[in-house]
Amino acid sequence: MSSLSLSLMGAAREAADAQVPGLVDHEFASRLAAKDHTLWGEAAEDEASKRLGWVAPFEDSRALIPRITALREELAGEGVDRVVLAGMGGSSLAPEVICATEGVPLVVLDSTDPQQVAAALTDLERTVLVVSSKSGSTVETDSQRRIVQKAFADAGIDALSRTVVVTDPGSPLHEQSTADGVRAVFEADPTVGGRYSALTAFGLVPSGLAGADVESLLDDAEDALEILSENDSSNPGLQLGSAVGGTSPLRNKLVIADAGSPLVGLGAWIEQLLAESTGKEGTGVLPVIVADGEPELTRDADDVLVVEIIDAEAEDGSSVDGDAGDTVVSPHVVRTGGSLGAQFLLWEFATAVAGSLLSINPFDQPDVESAKAAARTLLDSPAPEAAEPIVDGAVEIRVSGDESLLASGQASVTDALQALLSRLPETGYLAVMAYLDRTSESQLEEIRPQLAAASGRPVTFGWGPRFLHSTGQFHKGGPHVGVFLQITAASEQDIEVPDRPFSLGQLISAQAAGDAQVLAGHGMPVVQLHLTDRKAGLEQILEAVNAL
Template sequence: MNPLKSLPDHGQAAWLDFLARGFIDKGDLARLVAEDGLRGVTSNPSIFEKAIADTDEYSQATADLLGQSDLSVMGLYEHLAMADIRKAADVLRPVYDATGGADGYVSLEVSPYLALETEPTVEEARRFWKEVDRPNLMVKVPATKAGIPAIRTLIGDGININVTLLFSQEVYEEVAKAYIAGLEALAAKGGDVSRVASVASFFISRIDVAVDKLLDQAIAKANDPDEKARLAGLKGKVAIANAKLAYRRYQRLFNGGFAQLKAKGAHAQRLLWASTGTKNKAYSDVLYVEELIGPNTVNTMPPATMDAFRDHGRLRNSLEENVGEAEAIMAALAKAGISIEAVADELVSDGVKLFADAADKLLGAVARRRITVLGAQLNTQTTALPQTLADGVAHASEAWRSEGSLRRLWHRDAAVWTGKDEAKWLDWLTLVPEELKRVDELVAFQREVAEADFDHVLLIGMGGSSLGPEVLAETFGAADGYPALTIIDSTDPEQIAATEAKLDLRRTLFIVSSKSGSTLEPNILKDYFFDKVGKALGRDEAGSRFVAVTDPGSSMEKTAKADGFWRVFYGLPGVGGRYSVLSRFGLVPAAAIGINVEVFLKTAQEMVYACGPDVPPADNPGATLGLVLGTAANAGRDKVTLIASPGIATFGAWAEQLLAESTGKQGKGLIPVDGEPEVPIDAYAGDRVFIYLRLTDGSSGTQDAFAETLRAAGHPVVRIDLASRDRLAEEFFRFEIATAVAGAVIGINAFDQPDVEASKIKTRELSAAIEQTGHLPQETPTAITGPISVFSSEADREQFDLAAEAGGLAEVLRAHLGRAKAGDYVAILAYVARNPAHHEVLQKARKAVLVERRVATCLGFGPRFLHSTGQAYKGGPNSGVFVQITADAAHDIAIPGRSLSFGQVEAAQAAGDLGVLAERGRRYLRLHISGDVAHGLATIAEAIEQAVARA
C-alpha cells in the first residue's frame, strides 16, 4: 500500500490531470489504475497540446484521418482527442462498473471559446456526449454566468458534467443548485437520475498565487510590524481555508434537501480539488493534497504531484479539521481589504482567457501537424519582412489572437470592421461546403454542355463576374471535348467586333453573369449578342444558347425567363461579386469548359480549413497574409505588387480587383500593382509589399532570382508556392480571407464599393444626356498636339497650355507626371480595346515611368477597370497621378433597342470616371486620340518616355 492508493480509505478518489495517446497505448494508465487505485482522468487543451506538439504520437493517426477525408483543424483535433477519451474511458470502465458509476470517469472539455455562450455550450456538450458514446464520459463546462444554466440543462439531459473554473463559495452554491435543479428536471420527465454524475472542480493553487500577491502589496504598505506579521501569516492558507468552507456548504446542500433525489438513486455532486500542483516552491509539493482529504471528494493531480504524494504524502481526514480557523483566515483577509469574491471573479475571467490561450496553442499545433501531413497538397506561404514590419505584424497577430478577432470574423461580427452592414456580405465564408452540397447540378450541366457540342463559350460579365472565370480559362483552358471560354467585359466597339469575329454564333454558348442584373455592360452586351444569335438561328431559338448566372429575384432572372434562356443558375445574395469566384459565378463557366468542379471545390476546401476560425492567426495563412498587408498599409507600404509564374499569371488581375475594391475607400487602402514590367531593383521604393505566386515545377524562369533580389534588398516579400496549377483553387480563398483581415486592420468596410457606385451614377447621367442630345456635353481641349487633344481641370488648364506651347505633348506629360512624388503611383487608364498590341505599347510607357521616377505604376483598360481598381483610384489614398486615354470609335456598333451606341457608352463611362476623379480631388489628365488608335497610343507612349527622361 502507498499513500496514493490509500486515499479511498479516507473517502477521496485520486484522479489524474493528464492524458496522452502513448500513455494509454503503452499501458501506463492501466498500471496506475491497477497499482495506485487511480479512479479517473481529466484532460484539457494544454495537456493535449503538449502531446501533439512535442511528440510523434499523433503523426500516423493524423495521416490516417486526412487520408480518409480532409478535416478542419478543430475537426481533426476532436477526432484525435475523442479517440483518446474513448480509449481512456474503456481502461477506466471496470472502475466505473465496480463503483456503481461513482468513479471511473474521463473528462473532455467543451471549447473554451464558448465559455460566455450558453446555447453553443449546450450544443457542443450534447455533441461530445453522443460522439464519444461512453457512459463514463464527463463533459467539462466552466462555471461562468453562461455556463451555469448550461450545466442545469445538460444534467437535465442526463449528461455527466465536470464543472470547471470554480473559485468562489457563492458561485459553487449556484453550481450545486443548478445540478440539483437539473436532476429534478430529469426525474420529472422520467429519466434515471442514478445514471448521472457530476463533480464541481474547485481550483486551489491559483487562489493562493493571486491572494499572496495582494498580501505582499498590503504588507509593503503596512507600517505596523504586527500588522505585517499578521498579513504574512495568511500567505499560503487562503486557498485551503476557502476550500474547507466550500466543503461545509457541500455538506449542507447535499445532506438535507437532497434526500428525495438520493432516494431515487441520485449521486451527490462531489467537490473536486483541481489545480493542486504547488506553484510556490516555498510550500510543500503535496500541500494541496494533504490538507484537503475528506469523504466523498476528488483530487485531480498532475503527474508530478501524484508522484510526490505517492512518495511522501501523509494521510489524515484533514478537510474537516480546523474549520473555525478557516473562518478566521477568511475574516482576516476581508479585514485586510481583500475580497475573496473579487479575487474569484478575476480568476474566472483570467481562467477563461488562459483556457482560450491554451486552446489557441493546441489548435496551432494541430494546424502545423495538418500542414506537415498534407505536404504539397496545401500551398505553402513564407514571409520575409523588414524587422520593423515583422514586429508590427507579430504585434497585430497577437492582438488578433488574444481578442479572438478571427473567430469573430467567422462568426460574422460586423464590429471587426466598422459595425455597419458587413455581416450580410459574409456568406463567402461558408460558400465552398455549400457549393459542394449542390455540385450535382453543375455536374449535370457539364455533361449537357459536352453533349451539345459547342465550339465556344462567351461569358458576358464585369468585375467579379468575369475576372475569376478569366483566370480559370487562361490557367486551365478547355478540357478535351469541351468548348473554349472567351470573356467579353468591355464596351469598346473594336474589342466587341474582335470578340465576335472569333465566334461561330450558331455553336456558341453564352453565359450572362450579373449579380444584380442591373449592371449596364452585361445588359447591353447581352442585348447585342442575343439579337445576333436571334438573326442567325431565329428569335425563338436564341434563348436555347443562353445561360444566366444571377441572384434570385434579379432583373436578369426576369429577362432570362422572358427570353427563354436554357438555364438560370443562382448565386447567393450574401456573396459580393468580388468574393464570388467559388460560387456559381465561377463554377458555371468552369463546368462549361470541363473543369472537374467537385475536385476544384475540394481543393479550395483544403485552404478553407487552413484559414478557419479554429486556426490562430500566426498559423493561419490567410490571416497572416492579411495582417501583413494591413499592417504594411498602415505603415505606408500600400502598393501590393503581384508577381506570378507564367502559368498562373492572370490570377493577378483577379486579386487586383479583390484588394482594390475591398480596401480602397475613405482615403485609405491598398493599391494593387499587377503585371508591372520587371526592372532593376533600385527602381522600387519603400512603399511596396511583394506577393510572389510561384509554381514549383521549374516554370518560373528568372522570377525566383528577382524575388530573391527583392528580399535581399530588404523589401517585404510573401512567397506562395504551388505544386501545380491545379492548386490555384486554394488561392482564391486565401486571398479572400487576407483581404477581409487587411480591411479590418486598415479600418474600413471591406465589402462595399461606394466610389464604383458614384461612377455608375455619373455614367447613367451622361448616357441619358446622349440619348436626349445625341452626344456628350462638349468640352474645350486645354491643348491639341498632333492627333492628341489634352483635357485637364480648370485649375491646371493654364499650366498645361503653356507646357504644350513650350514642348508639345511630352512637356505636358512632364508637368503632369512631375506631380508624382515619393509614395505616389502613376496609373494609365486606357479606354481602348484591350489587346496584346495596345498592352505592349503602354507597358513600355509604364516601364519608363517606373525606372525614371521610381513610383509604382498601374495599367487599366476601361471600362473593365471601373469594376476593379477604379474603386481604389477614387476612394483610396490620394496618391495617384492618372493619365486617362480615350479615342474616337473608328467603327461604332449600335445597341439593339437603344438610341445609344457602344462607342457612346464607352465615352460616357470615361467621362463619368473622370468626373468622379475630379470630385475626389485626384490629379488627372485626359488624352484623346483622333484617328488611328494604334498610332495615337504610340505617340502617347513615346511622349511619356520623353517626359520622364527629361525629369
C-alpha cells in the same frame, strides 16, 4: 491537403509579428469562419451581416457541379463548345484566372469598346453566352447581353437557347430570364459580394462550361479553410492580412509579381479584390501588377510592399522566411504559393483581416457608384466640351482637375506626360486608364514599366471600363495621391445597343468622361489623350513615352 505556402520578410514579417497575436487573442479566424459580422466595427455590421457567404460556400457550390457538367455535355452534343462570358469585376476575373490556369479557352467580354466586342461576335454556331450579374442592372453586362443575343438572332440562331444566366435569386435578371425561357439560370448565393464570388456560381458556371475542373478547385479551397479557420499564430490568412493591412506606417502600394507561378493572371484578381475592398475613407492598399525585372521590383520605397506569387510545388511548402527572388531589391517581401482554390480563399481571408486592421468595411464600394452615376448623367445629357483640345498629330490632349497643368506653348504628348509626372506626390502613384481594346491593342501595356522608370513611382495600368470595378474604387476612395493618364479613342465601327438609346461608342465615352469628372472633382490631375486615329495615335503615345 492543398499546398499553401507563405513567407514574410522585412516590414511584412514585422507587421505579422505585431498584429497576429492580437488577432489570435480575439479569435478572429474562428469568428470569421463562423461568419461573425461584428469583426469590422459597428458601421460595417449591416453590410457584413449580408456578405459573409464566401467564407464557406462549399455545400451550395458542390450542388452546382452536376448541373454544370450535364449542361456542358448537352451543349457539346449540339456542337456548342465556345463560351463567351459577359460580366464585370469579380464576375469575369475569377473565371478568367481559372480557365487561363487550366488552359481552357474562355472569351471574356468585360469591355464596352466597340472594336473588342465586335471581335467576340464570331463562331456563333458553336457559342454559348453566359451572362453573369448579381442584379442584371450592370450597364456593361446588360449591353453585352443585348448585342450578343441580337447577333445570334441575325445569324438565325435561337438566342434564348444559347443564353445561360448566373444571378442572385429574385433579381430583375433572374425574373426576366426565367420568364423569357433562357437555356439555364443558375442562382448564386446572395450573401456573397461579386469580388468574393470566385468559389460560387459566378466563378464555377462559366469555368465549368468551358471545361475547367471546378470540383478540384473546391476541394483545394475547402482543405485551405481548415488552416485559415484556426486561431493560431501560424495561420497564413492572419499573417498575410497583417502584412497587407498592418504595416506601420502603412505600405499602401502592394507590388505583385508572378515568380514562376502556374496560376495565370492571379494578380489581376487580387488587384480587384484588394483595391475595391480596402480603398475607402482615405486609406487602403493599391495593388500594382508588374512583370519580372520591372522598375518597382528594382528599387526600395518606404510605401511599397512586394508580393511574389510562386510555384508552391517547387518550394518545400513550409511557412518559413526565405530569400526573395533575384530581381527584388526590397527587403519587404511576401511570397505565397499554392493551388488556385487555396489562393482564392487565402486572399479573401487576408482581405477581411486587412479591412479590420484598417478600420474600414471591406464589403462595400461607395466610390464605384460615383463614376457610374456620372456616366449615366453624361449618357442622358452629354456635357459640352470645356475647351478646344490641344492637337498633336493623331492625339487630342485635354487636362482636368488642374487646369494649369499645361502651360502656354506646351503642345505635344510628351509635354503633357512630363507635366503630369511633375505633379506626382512623393508617395503618389500614376494610374494609366486605357479605354481601348485590350485584346488587339495590348501593346499599350508596354508603357507601364517605361512610365514607372521615368517617374520613379509605382504605376498601375487598367483597361477601361473594367478597372472601374477594381482600382477605380481606390482612386477615389483611397488617399488622394494619384495622377491619372486617360487614353480614349474614336472607333471606326460602332455598335448600337438593342432597345437602348445609346451605342457602345457613346457608352464608353460617357464612362471615360464620367470617371475623369469624378477624379477631377476630388482635385486630382487627369491628362486625357484621345486618339483620332487608333493605329497612328497608339504609335505616337508609344514613341512619346519612349522619349521620356
